[in-house]
Amino acid sequence: MAKPTVVLLPVWGAGHFMPMIELGKRMLRCSDGALSLTVLLMPAPTAQAVSDIAEHVRREESADIRFHHLPSVPLPADHTGVEEFISRIVESHVPHVMSAVSALSCPVAALVVDIFCTPAFDVSSALAVPAYVYFASGAAMLALLLRSPSLHEETEAEFFDDSAVLDVPGLPPVPPSFLPATMLDRKKSTYTWFVYTGRRYTEASGFIVNTAAELEPGVLAAIAPTVYPIGPAISFPAAAENNPQPHECIRWLDAQPRASVLLLCFGSKGILSTRQVHEIAHGLARSGHRFLWVLRGLPLDATQGAREARDADLDERLPDGFLEKTKGIGLVWPKRAPQKEILAHASVGGFVTHCGWNSVLESLWFGVPMLPWPLDADQHLNAFTLVYDMGVAVPLEMGGRQEPYVEAAELERSVRSLMGGGEEGRKAREKAMGMKALCRKAVEQNGSSYVSLKRLSEDVLRGAIQFE
Numbered sequence: 001m002a003k004p005t006v007v008l009l010p011v012w013g014a015g016h017f018m019p020m021i022e023l024g025k026r027m028l029r030c031s032d033g034a035l036s037l038t039v040l041l042m043p044a045p046t047a048q049a050v051s052d053i054a055e056h057v058r059r060e061e062s063a064d065i066r067f068h069h070l071p072s073v074p075l076p077a078d079h080t081g082v083e084e085f086i087s088r089i090v091e092s093h094v095p096h097v098m099s100a101v102s103a104l105s106c107p108v109a110a111l112v113v114d115i116f117c118t119p120a121f122d123v124s125s126a127l128a129v130p131a132y133v134y135f136a137s138g139a140a141m142l143a144l145l146l147r148s149p150s151l152h153e154e155t156e157a158e159f160f161d162d163s164a165v166l167d168v169p170g171l172p173p174v175p176p177s178f179l180p181a182t183m184l185d186r187k188k189s190t191y192t193w194f195v196y197t198g199r200r201y202t203e204a205s206g207f208i209v210n211t212a213a214e215l216e217p218g219v220l221a222a223i224a225p226t227v228y229p230i231g232p233a234i235s236f237p238a239a240a241e242n243n244p245q246p247h248e249c250i251r252w253l254d255a256q257p258r259a260s261v262l263l264l265c266f267g268s269k270g271i272l273s274t275r276q277v278h279e280i281a282h283g284l285a286r287s288g289h290r291f292l293w294v295l296r297g298l299p300l301d302a303t304q305g306a307r308e309a310r311d312a313d314l315d316e317r318l319p320d321g322f323l324e325k326t327k328g329i330g331l332v333w334p335k336r337a338p339q340k341e342i343l344a345h346a347s348v349g350g351f352v353t354h355c356g357w358n359s360v361l362e363s364l365w366f367g368v369p370m371l372p373w374p375l376d377a378d379q380h381l382n383a384f385t386l387v388y389d390m391g392v393a394v395p396l397e398m399g400g401r402q403e404p405y406v407e408a409a410e411l412e413r414s415v416r417s418l419m420g421g422g423e424e425g426r427k428a429r430e431k432a433m434g435m436k437a438l439c440r441k442a443v444e445q446n447g448s449s450y451v452s453l454k455r456l457s458e459d460v461l462r463g464a465i466q467f468e
């Protein structure tokens with residue numbers, strides 16, 4: 001008889017697609033070959049995502065991992081944020097997901113959907129298939145989403161206007177400046193979709209979270225639903241795919257002293273204005289610390305949800321004379337960079353990050369302390385967790401939420417604090433090294449995440465349903 005299959009519904013974004021495939025592969029391994037995977041692919045809205053996904057499919061497709069392309073649907077043209085953009089696309093896909101799942105000839109063990117794909121719960125409830133959310137962010141963000149329907153009902157005021165701090169289970173009180181942007185304007189439809197997601201979470205059989213019990217113990221203890229902390233699930237390229245010729249960034253790092261280099265990287269969608277880029281340049285130069293700065297170009301298409309950074313023209317983006325002035329202590333890299341390899345390098349001693357959850361996990365995995373520079377989505381809450389819950393980061397003052405902007409002097413101050421000999425930096429380094437040990441222990445055989453993954457595989461196998 002055909003093996004029961006776990007149906008995955010990932011979204012196309014770089015920070016979501018691969019982590020979900022990685023989760024699926026870990027579930028397969030943990031089930032000792034009892035499960036298979038069926039991945040439903042929604043057509044990606046950007047050329048970059050289309051080609052990235054095609055490459056992953058070529059690499060991962062096998063007898064036990066099958067990919068099913070869903071037809072295209074019209075993209076929402078008038079959305080007010082990425083939460084709404086994704087949810088509405090998924091909503092249009094519901095009939096296609098329904099026919100794909102009900103046509104499967106093998107037993108269906110579970111439907112696992114991405115964070116904002118809860119409209120697909122219509123399918124799991126109609127077919128009585130257990131539904132899970134793969135939460136590719138931290139437990140803190142999950143706690144906030146679970147809490148959002150009641151927060152919405154408790155007050156009619158804007159969370160932004162409220163000078164009071166927010167109570168999120170298991171976290172220290174959260175000031176409004178650390179809430180996701182989508183919560184800061186209740187009139188926008190993306191906010192409505194955010195609360196919608198929180199409401200639909202009550203239908204989930206469980207939440208699979210890319211965190212480890214030891215990383216967020218307070219939050220995990222404080223939330224009620226069934227949670228499987230299975231992380232950090234980080235995908236590393238197979239050894240055979242490693243280019244024998246080291247990347248130029250790695251060769252440059254090889255020549256730098258141990259733990260001396262500050263990495264700056266803002267993610268695949270992290271685009272900074274020219275004014276902000278100049279301010280960073282001045283701050284870095286004044287700090288005197290070594291740096292590797294991954295600087296991307298402004299996108300051609302500014303449509304939200306379809307934005308992608310391009311390779312940068314450094315002469316155009318940087319202040320005159322900056323490259324000459326910092327020659328020898330800094331490298332500015334204008335393209336995509338191998339972030340995991342860079343973080344793994346002994347010369348890296350700190351990370352200015354946009355706080356995308358995958359970047360956070362990679363930094364913890366390699367024990368690199370952070371300087372959080374959140375831009376969007378869950379990143380502000382992640383920054384809050386890093387500084388005020390985990391203590392692995394030094395805070396950076398970003399000015400107001402409406403027009404966040406980091407002054408050169410503030411960057412200089414915080415870089416010195418993180419990279420210099422002071423108390424604040426020393427504490428963050430120590431905590432980050434502690435987290436590195438916890439992360440590695442969690443995923444070892446019999447570690448907390450390993451045990452959780454085992455339990456998940458057993459639970460989904462028990463729930464398998466045959467349609468044909």
Ligand SMILES: *[C@@H]1O[C@H](CO)[C@@H](O)[C@H](O)[C@H]1NC(C)=O
Pocket residue numbers: 445446
């Ligand atoms: C994990 O637990 C099993 C069952 O208790 C035991 O047989 C095995 O040796 C353990 N493995 C490690 C690496 O501790």
